[in-house]
Amino acid sequence: MRGTTLDVCLSALDHPDALGDTLRPAIEALLAQAGVSLYDIQQRAWTMPLIHLRSAFEVGDLPETPTTFIPVPDAESTVAARACAIACLAALNSDTISYGSENDGHLFVNLVPFPGEGEMAEKSKGSMRGHTDAVYFPVRGQVHELDDRIAPSPDFVCLSGLRNPDQTATTVMPLSDVLRQLSQDDIEELVKPQYVIRPQKTFTSGLKLIFGNRSPLARPMEGIQLLFEAGDGYWIRYSHSASDSDYDSAAATSAAKRFEQACLACSTAVVIAPGDILIVNNRLGLHGRGVVGGEAGGTSRWLLRTYGLDTRELNPAQRYPDSPYKLFP
Numbered sequence: 001m002r003g004t005t006l007d008v009c010l011s012a013l014d015h016p017d018a019l020g021d022t023l024r025p026a027i028e029a030l031l032a033q034a035g036v037s038l039y040d041i042q043q044r045a046w047t048m049p050l051i052h053l054r055s056a057f058e059v060g061d062l063p064e065t066p067t068t069f070i071p072v073p074d075a076e077s078t079v080a081a082r083a084c085a086i087a088c089l090a091a092l093n094s095d096t097i098s099y100g101s102e103n104d105g106h107l108f109v110n111l112v113p114f115p116g117e118g119e120m121a122e123k124s125k126g127s128m129r130g131h132t133d134a135v136y137f138p139v140r141g142q143v144h145e146l147d148d149r150i151a152p153s154p155d156f157v158c159l160s161g162l163r164n165p166d167q168t169a170t171t172v173m174p175l176s177d178v179l180r181q182l183s184q185d186d187i188e189e190l191v192k193p194q195y196v197i198r199p200q201k202t203f204t205s206g207l208k209l210i211f212g213n214r215s216p217l218a219r220p221m222e223g224i225q226l227l228f229e230a231g232d233g234y235w236i237r238y239s240h241s242a243s244d245s246d247y248d249s250a251a252a253t254s255a256a257k258r259f260e261q262a263c264l265a266c267s268t269a270v271v272i273a274p275g276d277i278l279i280v281n282n283r284l285g286l287h288g289r290g291v292v293g294g295e296a297g298g299t300s301r302w303l304l305r306t307y308g309l310d311t312r313e314l315n316p317a318q319r320y321p322d323s324p325y326k327l328f329p
């Protein structure tokens with residue numbers, strides 16, 4: 001960013017794929033000096049569900065913490081936070097992406113406490129149980145149950161820290177640890193397509209806008225598989241809606257409940273400090289967080305979130321023609 005105007009930096013963020021290509025060689029060279037290859041890092045990102053980079057970017061003067069998901073205020077520190085996230089994801093062979101149905105397709109959103117009393121405001125300050133993001137969308141390599149234009153959920157969730165005055169923890173539950181607590185019978189139940197998943201709150205209004213209020217694509221979806229055999233392990237697609245239901249089969253219900261309990265037992269905590277980046281593998285782990293609390297605005301907790309996905313297998317119908325990063329729906 002040195003010697004470049006803020007406007008030029010901002011327009012670079014509109015083309016994350018090109019920016020990633022520009023920044024990646026410098027990262028690769030620095031890693032090589034430390035005797036580490038990009039391949040080593042990529043292997044690790046697909047073995048361990050979290051990478052915590054401390055002081056990855058500089059946080060200088062910041063505006064007040066925003067009180068809405070969008071827009072991200074344009075300031076040097078938020079540009080650095082965004083460019084750094086794009087560079088990290090590019091180093092993992094991931095494109096930085098958004099979905100048109102969530103927060104109007106913005107590439108980065110503020111994770112902050114919201115003002116007022118409504119459900120969203122409460123949710124923004126409360127703790128969160130373990131889940132995977134964009135759970136309504138299929139895992140990469142699978143076609144959506146109802147519409148093949150629907151892009152996969154992200155491979156990675158990337159969080160950049162701007163403020164965290166109360167050291168609120170982000171929690172990550174490694175899938176391999178969780179599964180070690182379960183019986184083979186429970187694992188076999190979770191692999192069967194017999195669960196129910198609802199779109200997460202941030203997607204509901206966008207999905208209704210795109211597909212219409214009466215579309216099955218804005219409603220809970222049945223016949224969902226939670227666990228997928230992948231390579232020598234498993235991938236996960238999970239939100240509590242899966243364990244909050246009772247299913248026809250008692251074995252299905254109790255496997256989901258035991259999975260939820262095992263997640264609580266396997267939770268690790270990370271505090272994202274200003275300048276830190278946390279990359280969570282959305283296939284190999286679940287994430288949540290502790291209570292945020294506090295007041296909206298001012299100097300309250302402020303993270304930026306974006307997503308990473310290997311987009312090489314996507315077809316054109318899974319993108320919006322007017323955007324280099326926005327995926328359908």
Ligand SMILES: [Fe+2]
Nearest residue numbers: 131132133287
């Ligand atoms: Fe999440």
